[in-house]
Amino acid sequence: MTETTHDTVTSPERVDSTEYAARTPELAQPYRELGLAEDEYQRIRQILGRRPTEAELAMYSVMWSEHCSYKSSKVHLRYFGETTTEEMRAKMLAGIGENAGVIDIGDGWAVTFKVESHNHPSYVEPHQGAATGVGGIVRDIMAMGARPVAVADPLRFGPAEAADTARVLPGVVEGIGGYGNCLGLPNIGGEVVFDESYARNPLVNAMCVGVLKSDELQLAHASGTGNKIVLFGARTGLDGIGGVSVLASESFSGDETGSGRKKLPSVQVGDPFTEKVLIECCLELYRSGLVVGVQDLGGAGLSCATSELASAGDGGMWIDLDAVPLRAEGMTPAEILSSESQERMCAVVRPSDVEAFMEVCRKWDVTATVIGEVTDGENLRVDWRGERVVDVPPRTVADEGPVYQRPVRRPAEQDRLVADDPGALPRPGSAGELRETLLRMAASPNLCSREWVTSQYDHYVRGNTVLAQPSDGGVLRIDEESGRGIAVATDCNARYTRLDPYQGARLALAEAYRNVSVTGSKPVAVTNCLNFGSAEDPGVMWQFQQAVRGLADGAAELGIPVTGGNVSFYNQTGGDPILPTPVVGVLGVIDDVTRRIPTGIGAAPGEALLLLGETHDEFGGSEWSRVVHGHLGGTPPRVDLSREKLLGEILALGARDGLVSAAHDLSEGGLAQGLVEMALIGETGARVVLPEEADPFVWLFSESAGRAVVSVPRGEELRFTELCSARGLPCTKIGVVDTESRSLDIQGVGELPLTELRQAWEGTLPALFG
């Protein structure tokens, strides 16, 4: 950061009030250090008709940041709305713009789900960064009036064997487990992907799923003049203040212990126990009807919560900062407003309900304080020590921030990348080579068992987890009486997106959709977490624009809405951006969870193994090309979403009628990897015979989309294959389940004892991470 001179105003002797600001227009302010551009700063002056106070500057700078304002992505994200039809919207109770999307799943139940990134903090401080990422997304879900019921974490790291990965990954996993396990939320899915582009730019995305009765939806707005603003949960401290610290005067004393301002880490520190209690407290407040509107405090803390509540409401708001319970002495108004201390919520409460509200908080030992009220004016006004430090139109802070049309340009090198076809790479030919390739692939970091990670997460708590990792999708029971449940999956193969961001995003959607389908659930909604490099790189913006279009067009083709999402730019170190990584989450519904389809084979002897879909020679971006040749080039597999939809329908019918005893989606690593996992998870062997005309290498390792392997009970084989042919879904018998056998026997490859496969598949991560 370059040093510039500026004046610091707020000190024990003087408050930078609106009145003082009006009198001192010439005062130099550190807007650049706060991340505001010159024209952005001038616009703030224009809006206010004077220079902003320090507190106002802090608010605008953080709310107009990329993270909060979506200023570079907004023009592209509109495309989601434009491609969502009324029909797709029919089941949506809340969508983009709310804290999280909400979908009606029937029987009076609604589900809300969202993914958020906590990438950079998790690189700086893996444990706390990842932990507070979980905490933040859980509060987003609570702010919708829902009980959080599950989490899942899509994670991406640098090379598995890199020294820095050994620092980041264990910390991230421990942070997620330490926080999530303590909240009592089962972790039912997620991803772990390694690629060198994520070295120094790990992606730590966190998903949370919540459940509510469809008439219990809470929206974040402050209405009703005279209603009280209540801040509850943890006290507000100096953690997570980040950039705003430049506003603090060096002479300004006081810190968490008493004297001399200590620089606290800019990554927030989480306390899961406080959050757990806050969840129960919130739910009791909702049940008791004591809340008019509610907002979580996440990024940008009180600045965000108050301006968003006021902006979405029908009046103004007045806040008394002296009432905010602090855990540090001598915090400035800017710091109080910007603090990202965790485990806090803000509610709008009718005056007559305040006492009852406080009673519930006392029961849970949660600190709650009235810090202001809804006013009949239009502005958000904040007072501190008897002086007005903020007086702004809330919409200008929360909703009407800058919008940029950043330059978009397809990178010149893209053609070279696409032209570098993997067709020229040497392929294994003999049975011995195929066998060796299969074992090497199964043990590779991106295909091996995730047990080392997922065994650190509680997936049993709450007693409703029907499927969890290593299944393709997590399945939860929602209603114990009816057996109604939901499924969730997140996916993104960023190598595909790198080769073709439009098709890559559609492939990510297709895979998440398929992963929900193979559980026997019907996909109903989409969310996303779009992780990209710098928004100021036209090539990155091209990737972003293409991915958004691919995802939106794909969702429209599948007829399911994108209910929300999150954008994370600037995931790059120096000139090298990460692989474009639009993580796609799909939510599904299953009428009766007892009908869910597991992943492992072995329910009964002699079951048929059927390959659904078509296999083509498609190796662009494949895991084989990476593991064996360190190659990335060509075009990704073709994607036919109508085929994905048909596959989903057949699987749902198969689940309902008991025609399918196991199913596994085929994606990275292809059929070989799919069979290995079905056998190992089911602890059962199988005999596999590929069609005579098949090229074994292509059939075993191609990553063609739209495919799944199913096992079908003997007596149902004819019925199932007739169902497929009647609906036009290609279905090839490739073998039988052998409950007597302890090996996977693939004709033309050889016999692979399960013990040998297990050693390969399960040995890799423990060997790397201990």
Place this chain on the structure above:
Amino acid sequence: MSAAGASIGVITFPGSLDDGDARRAVRRAGATPVALWHADADLHGVDAVIVPGGFSYGDYLRCGAIAKFAPVMTEVLRAAEHGMPVLGVCNGFQVLCEAGLLPGALTRNAGLHYVCRDQWLRAENTTSVWTTRYEPGAELLIPVKHGEGRYVAEESTLDELEGEGRVLFRYVEDNPNGSSRDIAGVTDARGRVAGLMPHPEHAIDPLTGPTDDGLGMFLSALDTLVPA
């Protein structure tokens, strides 16, 4: 008297997590679950008490160290003295050890990581109130999920537990946490107060757990509470 006549209390501390699961298990076994609040010095006339898993009060000091002072625990200690059956699962086991109802202590897993997995156990004592439904030596598959589940005690205490047949369950195959002598659960001298790290309440239905092998613990208690 029918089984439904028996009521089993399940304590909820602010950080309890598996209290709902424990109540579900009680219901599935055929008894009436009663929610007991930590700050409430009242057992509401229940016939037995379960201290469930979780992080009671956050457990920043030592697992279960604060929970033993809860008003409801004073009542539990009093009732246990008079022979009321008490079961502590995971954090509940830690609480019962801290409270002195069971010997030994639970420390950080030998592998240092929190571990959640399906675990094979062998039933050793099948005469305690909580284990009569199991055959001696029976092998059960029940989830474990904890970061501090390594059972430790003085050698003499361990010898005494073994000698008196008070080891309820032992880990088989792979000890998940480094517990002394593979001990997964123990009982008091009268066989009425029991504690274990594995979670029987997560193994009551193969739909949501690996097996229904855990249900036997709740059925066992009911056999005592409601003699046929």
